Amino acid sequence: MPIIHPSTMPAVEIPEIPVTAHVLRRAGEVPDRPALVDGSSGRTLSFAEVEQAVHSLAGGLASRGFSPGDTLALLAPNMPEYAMVFHAVAVAGGTVTTVNPTYGAEEIRFQLEDAKASVAATVSPLVPVVREAAEGTGVGEIVAIDADGPVEGATPLAELMADPVEQVPLGVHDHVVVLPYSSGTTGLPKGVMLTHHNLVANLVQCDAMIDYRDGDKGLAVLPFFHIYGMQILMNGMLSNGVTVITLPRFDLIRALELVQEHRISHFYAVPPMILALAKQPVVDDYDLSSLRVVICGAAPLGGELADHAAERIGCEVIQAYGMTELSPATHVTPSGQYRPGSVGLTVPNAEARIVDPVTGEDQDIGGEGELWLRGPMVMKGYLNNAEATAATIDADGWLHTGDVATIDAENHFYIVDRVKELIKYKGFQVAPAELEALVITHPAVADVAVVGIPDEEAGELPKAFVVLKPGADVSAEDLMAFVAEHVATYKHIRAVEMVEEIPKSPSGKILRRFLRDRTET
Numbered sequence: 001m002p003i004i005h006p007s008t009m010p011a012v013e014i015p016e017i018p019v020t021a022h023v024l025r026r027a028g029e030v031p032d033r034p035a036l037v038d039g040s041s042g043r044t045l046s047f048a049e050v051e052q053a054v055h056s057l058a059g060g061l062a063s064r065g066f067s068p069g070d071t072l073a074l075l076a077p078n079m080p081e082y083a084m085v086f087h088a089v090a091v092a093g094g095t096v097t098t099v100n101p102t103y104g105a106e107e108i109r110f111q112l113e114d115a116k117a118s119v120a121a122t123v124s125p126l127v128p129v130v131r132e133a134a135e136g137t138g139v140g141e142i143v144a145i146d147a148d149g150p151v152e153g154a155t156p157l158a159e160l161m162a163d164p165v166e167q168v169p170l171g172v173h174d175h176v177v178v179l180p181y182s183s184g185t186t187g188l189p190k191g192v193m194l195t196h197h198n199l200v201a202n203l204v205q206c207d208a209m210i211d212y213r214d215g216d217k218g219l220a221v222l223p224f225f226h227i228y229g230m231q232i233l234m235n236g237m238l239s240n241g242v243t244v245i246t247l248p249r250f251d252l253i254r255a256l257e258l259v260q261e262h263r264i265s266h267f268y269a270v271p272p273m274i275l276a277l278a279k280q281p282v283v284d285d286y287d288l289s290s291l292r293v294v295i296c297g298a299a300p301l302g303g304e305l306a307d308h309a310a311e312r313i314g315c316e317v318i319q320a321y322g323m324t325e326l327s328p329a330t331h332v333t334p335s336g337q338y339r340p341g342s343v344g345l346t347v348p349n350a351e352a353r354i355v356d357p358v359t360g361e362d363q364d365i366g367g368e369g370e371l372w373l374r375g376p377m378v379m380k381g382y383l384n385n386a387e388a389t390a391a392t393i394d395a396d397g398w399l400h401t402g403d404v405a406t407i408d409a410e411n412h413f414y415i416v417d418r419v420k421e422l423i424k425y426k427g428f429q430v431a432p433a434e435l436e437a438l439v440i441t442h443p444a445v446a447d448v449a450v451v452g453i454p455d456e457e458a459g460e461l462p463k464a465f466v467v468l469k470p471g472a473d474v475s476a477e478d479l480m481a482f483v484a485e486h487v488a489t490y491k492h493i494r495a496v497e498m499v500e501e502i503p504k505s506p507s508g509k510i511l512r513r514f515l516r517d518r519t520e521t
Contacts, residue, residue: 001147002352003362007346008411012204014349014376016029016217018167019177019199019235020054020087024352026053026241036080039219039247039258045080048243048310057088063139063162068093068170071179073117073139073505074225075099075108075130077248080226081145081157083234084123090177090196093168097179097191098225101126108133115179115191115384121145127153147228155377174195179383180227182324183422183431191383192227192324202327203375209332211263211293212240218266219258219414221247222274226428227328228298232296233268244267249377252276263290269322270427271305272457274317278309291315293335297322298427300458302414303340310338319343322417325392325399327377331413342412350375352413353398354405363406368416371405372398421512423452428490430462432512435483435493439464442482444472449502453495461494465515467501 015022024047027035031048036046043052066072072089074096076082089096098106101122112133121143130142131153144154177196181189182468208407218237222229237244250273258264269277274296276282291313295350296306297320316335321343322328330352333344337470339408346352354369355362363369374397393399404417423430432450439448447467450459458466466479476496482495503511 001362002353003364004351005346005407005411009208009345009348010346012208013196014201016172016197016206017200018172019203020089020090020438021167021198022086022203023235023239024051024054025085025239029240031084033241034243036083037243037245037256037262039245040079040223049349050080052164053084054087054091055166055424055460057084057157057159058091059165060160060162061088061092061094061119062165062168064160066092066094068168068175069121071095071097071115071117072095072119072121073099073108073112073124074117075101075103075120075126076145076225076226077101077123078220078229079123079146079244079248080246082246083238083244085143085145085157086178086224086230086234091165091167093170093175095176095179097181098230099181100223100225100488102490104486104488105129105133106486107488110182111189112137112139114181119143121157122154124151124154127151130357139193139482151287165245170196172200174380176380180230180324182227183429183434186429187335188434188437189390191387193325193380193383197378198327198377198379199231200291202329202347204235204477205349205375205377206232206238206329206332208348209329209344210236210295210478211335212242213220213265214241216240216292217243217245217262218268219247219255219264220244220268221250221255222268222270222427224319226270227324228296228322228427232295232297232430237266241347251473252280253282256283256288259291259449260287265290265292265296267291269294269296271296271301271459273303274301274309274425275457277317278305278312283312288313288315293318295320295327295332299424307340321403323399323401325379326373326401327379330373330375330377333412337412338406339410339412340416342413343410344413345411346413347375347377351406354407357404358491365407365409368404368406371401371403371413371415373401374398379497403454423450423462425452425460425490426458430491435462435464435491436488438486439466439479439493440484442474442479444468444474445479445507446472447502449464449512449515451512451515453516462472463495463497465497465499465502467499469494
């Protein structure tokens, strides 16, 4: 019999409404309150202005024929317009596929083609690379979301504004509203189909775990294209009437200035940011007394580092856990319930199992095994990939996370290891298979394997073990430069070791644990 660990939190009611209706539910109550503030310029949009812009842009998209079944690719840094475009697409009944703005043309093109995007929205400086990526794809229009005037090769966002429209009717349980890309537990990036209900469910689940109060402000520096930034920061804070201060990238000094200037209460982070808060001397130069909580996710955070940072800045530093495929958060530490190393309690309306990956037996308190999860936040599936979907979500609805966890007597969960192969670089997923497929195209390379090696600042660094062809003359630096030409910065290989052979199983599967062990010895 399975040993199911249900959430110990009271069940919550999940409204059967589209995500934008939920995210802007407070707009009528606090119309003049700042909703989105550009942390770089100070430009501010009120909740009423955001709501008006969303529905006007939805009207403009609809007038151009954009409708249910159409997909818009959104490729931009954090800025107020990001939320406007995201929710305008949702109101128009379309699907947003969020794209990393640091991607090169090859990576962008893959996602445009796979997601079948017909429109791409970006910022003016990125229009040339998006135009290059869109050649030969189904993208018929590029929109510059930061432009009021002419932009070569793109339509300024202002030109799309039209008479506002109401939400296009749709089935919230079936309609895919956002299509972020994730490598899952292994392999190449796949489109994660998240419905309106998935997003609304997880927002409500998280509301039960995160303490928001009237007048709160949050710093949004984690990227909105990533599910953590999209849901927990952008949608989660807006849905609670919280003022969201956006930053396009993490700059410690600017982040500290904004906390001090805006009296920010909620700071969402990844481990490298916590390291900076704990160790950088400049932190002491700023008034951080407004901070009530710092929540860390996307990669494991050591208890000792969390304690050090909390003591330094004078507020709780807690950890959460989730996956893109889970919309994303399934475990959050409620205020006042911090335990070193814990990712918290299971969110309401969700269930967990801990299953030994070798024996298949369920584990009780104190046992270790792969974390399985079930609930309304579980994705609809991977786009056009029934095989990968079936390998991740079983017939009973349990999503197999690929992470090894344990649970204590008070129902706190701890991530202790991983089954999956993904490398976590500063909170971003790096799929070894994607880098291996690239490196093997180098004419000097006969075989390759990529693993993550520990790094205090980044969490893990991608390292390649390379077998050269006989007589080949190529350096580690040459191979790293080759990779850098084709992928985003966070995917760059940071170390290369030449080896005689790659350890593999009889079936040909790379035995990465031997390579990781070799690195650690």
